[in-house]
Amino acid sequence: MTKKPIRQDIKNLSDLEKQIKNLKSGKKAKKNVSTSGVGLGMKVATDLLAGVLVGVFIGYNLDSYFETKPLWLIVFLMFGLGAGISNVIKTANRLEQENKKNKL
Amino acid sequence: MSSPLEQFTIKTLVPINVAGVDISFTNSSLWMFISVISAVSFFMIATSGRKIVPGPFQAFAENLFDTAGNIVSDNIGSGGKAFFPAVFSLFIFVLFGNLIGLVPGAFTFTSHIAVTGAMAMIIFSFVTLFGIFKHGFKFFGLFFPSGAPIVSAPVLIPIEIVSYFSRPVSLAVRLFANMVAGHVLLKVIAGFVVSLGATYILPGIVPFVAVVAITVLEIMVAVIQAYVFAILTCVYLHDAIHLH
Numbered sequence: 001m002t003k004k005p006i007r008q009d010i011k012n013l014s015d016l017e018k019q020i021k022n023l024k025s026g027k028k029a030k031k032n033v034s035t036s037g038v039g040l041g042m043k044v045a046t047d048l049l050a051g052v053l054v055g056v057f058i059g060y061n062l063d064s065y066f067e068t069k070p071l072w073l074i075v076f077l078m079f080g081l082g083a084g085i086s087n088v089i090k091t092a093n094r095l096e097q098e099n100k101k102n103k104l
Numbered sequence: 105m106s107s108p109l110e111q112f113t114i115k116t117l118v119p120i121n122v123a124g125v126d127i128s129f130t131n132s133s134l135w136m137f138i139s140v141i142s143a144v145s146f147f148m149i150a151t152s153g154r155k156i157v158p159g160p161f162q163a164f165a166e167n168l169f170d171t172a173g174n175i176v177s178d179n180i181g182s183g184g185k186a187f188f189p190a191v192f193s194l195f196i197f198v199l200f201g202n203l204i205g206l207v208p209g210a211f212t213f214t215s216h217i218a219v220t221g222a223m224a225m226i227i228f229s230f231v232t233l234f235g236i237f238k239h240g241f242k243f244f245g246l247f248f249p250s251g252a253p254i255v256s257a258p259v260l261i262p263i264e265i266v267s268y269f270s271r272p273v274s275l276a277v278r279l280f281a282n283m284v285a286g287h288v289l290l291k292v293i294a295g296f297v298v299s300l301g302a303t304y305i306l307p308g309i310v311p312f313v314a315v316v317a318i319t320v321l322e323i324m325v326a327v328i329q330a331y332v333f334a335i336l337t338c339v340y341l342h343d344a345i346h347l348h
Binding site (some may be wrong): 038039042043046047049050051053054055058076079080082083084086087094 | 259263264267270271273274277278282324325331332
């Protein structure tokens with residue numbers, strides 16, 4: 001981040017207000033960048049896993065309820081995999097939006 | 105030598121039994137009390153001075169407050185102010201639980217999936233009920249991404265439903281797995297210090313240095329996981345308030 005000069009030529013109050021706003025937004029943008037890589041990696045990994053786990057759980061219980069042993073397990077395993085990947089895509093999209101916001 | 109998993113055993117301190125349900129006061133409950141009391145007393149001491157130029161404690165408390173405030177305003181956006189107290193308390197509870205658990209001899213209550221799972225379920229049910237209460241039937245539009253072709257509904261809707269139910273699971277598993285993995289690692293490597301250093305002092309120094317380094321890493325993980333827990337709570341709240 002380029003350092004903004006604290007005092008440009010301030011002619012009137014609205015200029016000063018703009019200056020304060022500029023400085024404030026700069027400070028906020030700096031804080032947002034500090035999202036940690038370790039936390040993000042763990043989040044993506046568990047999101048992927050949790051989708052599969054929930055899919056298997058639902059499928060297994062439907063199977064033991066209807067006594068159709070492998071059918072629902074397979075179907076919901078597929079849905080679970082899809083859910084896990086959809087979770088990861090959502091995280092990636094949100095991260096990209098955040099990065100875009102910070103750059104502006 | 106004791107097992108590295110021994111530190112996670114629940115011990116009943118005061119047995120209480122109400123109508124056949126075991127609600128005993130355990131070491132887990134004790135450390136929850138300790139972390140709540142230390143969090144409350146920390147903030148009371150830190151904010152007792154209320155100086156314009158803050159001292160070290162007050163500056164730290166203000167920073168924590170600011171961090172939680174930023175989490176709420178960045179992730180929920182409009183209408184998020186009402187949830188600040190809840191998110192802040194949750195953040196501080198998990199943060200203090202993680203950090204106090206790192207003190208040797210202490211019990212880490214966040215290392216039990218019963219605890220993290222209960223917190224995740226409370227958040228999940230609250231967010232779901234709030235969403236249904238606020239948006240009515242439109243809330244279920246969350247399960248079908250806007251703009252997708254209607255033909256894909258039989259595949260997309262189950263995927264989105266499973267994805268929605270995977271939220272509390274991933275929230276609970278992440279915190280619990282991080283805490284268990286960190287504490288087991290610390291215990292195992294600390295065990296090497298004793299077994300290697302028992303005969304000659306010198307080889308024991310290597311795992312000792314590693315333990316010191318991992319302790320620093322664990323402090324970082326404790327803070328990050330509390331932070332992530334709070335962020336995700338806000339993200340889920342955001343989805344319930346703004347839908348798409």
